[in-house]
Amino acid sequence: MRRATVQEIIVDGAAAKGFSINIVKRIAAIGARYAGLIVFAALMGFPFVWVLAVGMSKDPSGIWVFPRAFLPHDPSVYWFKRVIGVMPFFTYLRNSVAMSGMTVAATLMLAIPAGFAFAQLEFVGRKWLFGLLIATLMVPSEVGIVPNFLTCAHLGLLDTYAGAVLPNIASAFGVFLMKQHFEQLPSEVLDAARVDGAGEWRLLWHIAIPMSLPAVATLTIFTLVTAWNDYLWPAVVMNTRLKLPISVGVFNDLTGPFATSTSLIMAALVLAIVPVMVCFAATQRFFLRGVADSRA
Amino acid sequence: MAKPGVGRHTGYLFIAPFLIPFAVFSLWPLLYNMWLSLHDYFVTEHVAVWNGFANYVTLAESDSFPYALRNSLLFLLVVPVIQVVALGLALLVQRPLVGIGLFRAIYYVPVVIAISVAGVVWRHVFEYDGMFSWLLITLHIIPEGVDWIGLDKLSLYAAMLFSTWKNVGYYMVLYLAGLQTVPKALLDAAELDGAGAWMRFRHVTLPALQPIVLLCTLLTTIGALKAFQEILVLTHRTQNTVTMLMWMYSVAFGGGNGFGLAAAVAVLVMVLCFAIAAVQFRVFGARGIWGKGT
Numbered sequence: 001m002r003r004a005t006v007q008e009i010i011v012d013g014a015a016a017k018g019f020s021i022n023i024v025k026r027i028a029a030i031g032a033r034y035a036g037l038i039v040f041a042a043l044m045g046f047p048f049v050w051v052l053a054v055g056m057s058k059d060p061s062g063i064w065v066f067p068r069a070f071l072p073h074d075p076s077v078y079w080f081k082r083v084i085g086v087m088p089f090f091t092y093l094r095n096s097v098a099m100s101g102m103t104v105a106a107t108l109m110l111a112i113p114a115g116f117a118f119a120q121l122e123f124v125g126r127k128w129l130f131g132l133l134i135a136t137l138m139v140p141s142e143v144g145i146v147p148n149f150l151t152c153a154h155l156g157l158l159d160t161y162a163g164a165v166l167p168n169i170a171s172a173f174g175v176f177l178m179k180q181h182f183e184q185l186p187s188e189v190l191d192a193a194r195v196d197g198a199g200e201w202r203l204l205w206h207i208a209i210p211m212s213l214p215a216v217a218t219l220t221i222f223t224l225v226t227a228w229n230d231y232l233w234p235a236v237v238m239n240t241r242l243k244l245p246i247s248v249g250v251f252n253d254l255t256g257p258f259a260t261s262t263s264l265i266m267a268a269l270v271l272a273i274v275p276v277m278v279c280f281a282a283t284q285r286f287f288l289r290g291v292a293d294s295r296a
Numbered sequence: 297m298a299k300p301g302v303g304r305h306t307g308y309l310f311i312a313p314f315l316i317p318f319a320v321f322s323l324w325p326l327l328y329n330m331w332l333s334l335h336d337y338f339v340t341e342h343v344a345v346w347n348g349f350a351n352y353v354t355l356a357e358s359d360s361f362p363y364a365l366r367n368s369l370l371f372l373l374v375v376p377v378i379q380v381v382a383l384g385l386a387l388l389v390q391r392p393l394v395g396i397g398l399f400r401a402i403y404y405v406p407v408v409i410a411i412s413v414a415g416v417v418w419r420h421v422f423e424y425d426g427m428f429s430w431l432l433i434t435l436h437i438i439p440e441g442v443d444w445i446g447l448d449k450l451s452l453y454a455a456m457l458f459s460t461w462k463n464v465g466y467y468m469v470l471y472l473a474g475l476q477t478v479p480k481a482l483l484d485a486a487e488l489d490g491a492g493a494w495m496r497f498r499h500v501t502l503p504a505l506q507p508i509v510l511l512c513t514l515l516t517t518i519g520a521l522k523a524f525q526e527i528l529v530l531t532h533r534t535q536n537t538v539t540m541l542m543w544m545y546s547v548a549f550g551g552g553n554g555f556g557l558a559a560a561v562a563v564l565v566m567v568l569c570f571a572i573a574a575v576q577f578r579v580f581g582a583r584g585i586w587g588k589g590t
Contacts (some may be wrong), residue, residue, distance in 0.1 A: 036388050041402045044461065047417050048405070050427055064423075066430040114314035123307030129315075136322045138573050140522030142541050143562040144325030146548045146555055147332065151320060154342075170321035175314060200306050229410035232525055236549065251412035251529065265416065272413045280408045284401050287408070288469055 046070070048273070055079055055267035063262060079267035086258065089271055091242050092249035099164055099234070099245050100227035106169040107223045108216070115178025116204050120190065130179070133172035141171070145236055152237055163237045164245075168227055174219050181215040182208055221286045228276065246272050326566060332559035339555065351560040361561075363535045364543035367452055371523040371539060374456045375516045381460065382467035382512065383505075387497075389468070390475050400472075404465035411462065415529025418458045419445060422530075451531045459526045463519065467512050474508030475501070510577070517572050521565060540565055 049070050054063045056072035058079070063069050083089060117123070118130050148167050149158075157163030185208060193203055209216065231247040238244055244252070250272045254265045280287070333351050335344040355361050389400045406414060421427045422444035429441035444454040478501050486496045502509075524541035531537040538546070544561040547554030 030393065033388060033393065037396075037399045040385060040388070041399055044406060044465075045402050046427065047421050050421075051417055064425045066427060110314040110317065113310040117307045117310035121307035121310065123304070126307065129311070132323065133318070135570075136318075136326065138518065139326060139566050139569050140518060140541070141322075142522050142524055142545075143329065143565055144322070145545070146558045146562065147325035147328040148321055149548075150328075150337075150555070151324070166317055167321040170317040172318065172322065200310070204310075225408050229408070231410055231412040231529070247410040247412050251416060254416050262420065265420070269413060269417060273409060276408055276410075277405070280401075280405065284404065287404055288397075288400050288472075 051266045051269050051273070054263060055270040057263065060261075060263040063266075079263045080271065082264055083268045083271060086264075087253050087268060088242060088249070089246075089268070092244060092246045093275070095243060095249070096228055096245040096247070099161055100224055102161065102165045103168045103227035104220055104223045106165065107171075107174050108220065110169060111174030111178050111219065112209065112216070113204060114175045116182050116200075116208055118175065118179040119182035120185070120203075120208075121200065133175060136172050137176065141167070142232065145233065148233075149236055158237060159239050159243065161243070164234045165227075167233060168230060174223065177219055177222075178212075178215065181212050185211060218286050218289075221283050224279075225276075225287075246275075325562075329559040329562040329566070332556055333563045335556050337555035344556070347556070351556045354557055355560055355564070360535060360538070361543060364538050364540045367536065367538060368521055368523065368540040370452060371456060371459075371520045372517065374460050374520050375513060377456075377460055378464055378467055378516045379509065379512060381464050383471045385464065385468040386471035386475055390472060400468075403468055406462045407465045409462075411525050412529050414462055415458070415526070418454075418461075418530060422454050445531055448532075448534050448536045451534075452527075452537045455523070455526045455530050455537065458530055459519075459523060462526070463516070467516065470508055470512055471505070474505045477508075478504040514573060518569055521568060521572070 053070055053072045054060070056075045056077075056079075057063060058076040059074045062073045118126060144167065152158050152163040152166075155163075157166070189207060190203060193207055198206070228245075229247055230245075231251065234245055235248045235251075238248065241249065241252075250268055254268055258264050258268070332344065334346060334349065336347045336350075337344045385403055389396055389403070423429070424441040424443035424446070426441075428444060429438070432438045433441065442450065445451045482500050482504075483496055486500050491499070522541055523539045524545065527533060527537050527539055527542045528545070533542060533546070540561055544558045544565075547561075548558035
């Protein structure tokens with residue numbers, strides 16, 4: 001190695017000085033970012049911390065004494081056992097699973113072919129129909145509860161799972177999402193298969209869907225969460241208590257017969273939140289990547 | 297441009313299975329509301345009788361509906377708040393940092409919790425000796441606990457705070473996706489030219505985000521106009537908290553033959569949503585305020 005000249009050493013020294021100032025600045029900036037992140041995380045997350053702490057506290061005397069209440073008092077599963085004893089929680093859970101399972105399956109079966117047709121096939125009225133789909137997305141679905149209630153009444157679907165599920169699978173959102181994705185498929189591949197004599201249905205099953213699994217996964221998970229959390233429509237259309245999903249059944253019980261015991265309420269809330277959190281933890285990358293970007 | 301070997305009617309076969317439930321449960325309600333809003337509907341007899349514009353007249357003369365309209369318009373206050381907080385959060389979690397994934401997930405959690413379940417949580421957070429009062433007392437903002445839900449004048453704002461908390465994570469993700477599209481070269485060039493962080497944000501990031509701002513503003517505006525479940529699960533539904541759709545729900549399912557009146561409200565909300573969508577496309581769209589440059 002050759003020896004450094006005096007000039008080079010001076011330049012290096014100046015650079016090193018600038019470097020150390022930069023490091024201090026960058027550490028300060030990172031510290032500020034973490035501070036901001038933690039403050040917001042506390043604001044967003046503390047309600048859940050408290051719910052969990054109260055649900056786990058056998059002794060309810062300290063649950064309103066902050067900040068002590070953020071940690072459980074005399075931790076036990078006492079209140080969770082009470083909830084399962086007095087509330088048909090597992091029936092609600094089973095209903096939630098059944099209803100959201102049906103919604104997801106039906107949405108996939110309907111939205112995927114429709115999205116493919118809007119993206120890849122030519123037919124008279126395609127643009128016009130798609131415009132109609134988009135228009136319904138601009139209007140909140142709550143606007144439709146009265147007509148949908150009457151429709152279900154006429155069809156004899158009140159208080160049935162079919163009545164609770166049907167309006168949810170009629171949403172244009174899934175078709176929109178799948179169309180956006182199927183438009184990006186390379187047309188050379190599709191056209192080559194067409195020239196080779198493959199029908200559109202085979203094209204969809206053997207080329208389009210295998211090339212779009214992340215988009216299908218995104219649609220599945222978004223539909224699942226929306227269906228699982230749907231409160232208003234099942235509350236309107238169902239009235240047998242043992243047919244209710246968690247979102248309605250737990251809410252009705254906690255604001256009705258069990259409203260007096262805060263500990264019981266919090267334990268029930270924990271039970272209602274845990275399945276969602278487990279599912280979210282496993283699939284969060286699909287949410288955090290966003291609907292807009294279902295490619296990767 | 298025809299596709300090789302594709303039948304002319306194949307497209308219809310692909311969309312038909314979707315189109316049937318869509319027509320019955322998404323499209324029909326919009327048309328049926330318009331028809332129903334001009335009728336009196338008698339539930340037990342299943343008959344509708346034409347009544348001209350009586351339902352709309354009833355709305356205009358109602359003592360309580362103007363409050364519902366006012367409350368719904370007040371709820372629009374969450375639109376700018378959500379934009380600022382969501383964009384702020386997106387900027388905060390944009391660049392990689394140890395544990396950043398965990399923070400993103402925490403901010404998103406309220407979105408995946410059922411609104412009814414979250415509503416019960418926040419009923420307790422808003423108690424006079426609850427967490428929210430404690431926080432503000434600790435920060436010396438208020439001297440003693442406040443019953444945020446029980447106090448009629450405050451509960452609408454409590455519902456807005458709840459709505460912001462519930463939804464901001466969703467918009468954070470949309471803004472995060474938008475931030476990926478900001479050209480890095482432009483940001484670097486601006487920095488070389490001596491632009492500070494704020495100038496870079498104002499003149500590079502924000503104009504590049506324009507389509508996302510449009511999308512998010514549109515979605516939050518519709519979200520605010522349809523504010524209803526927040527009110528239903530959180531508040532006591534008094535005159536000062538009932539929003540348009542909450543009012544609609546009450547007249548439809550609260551006894552009495554209110555379906556026609558409810559449909560009139562639904563039509564009003566629908567028209568409002570379309571109008572706002574049109575205005576926002578004009579203001580924020582490519583020909584709008586940011587498109588021309590400054």
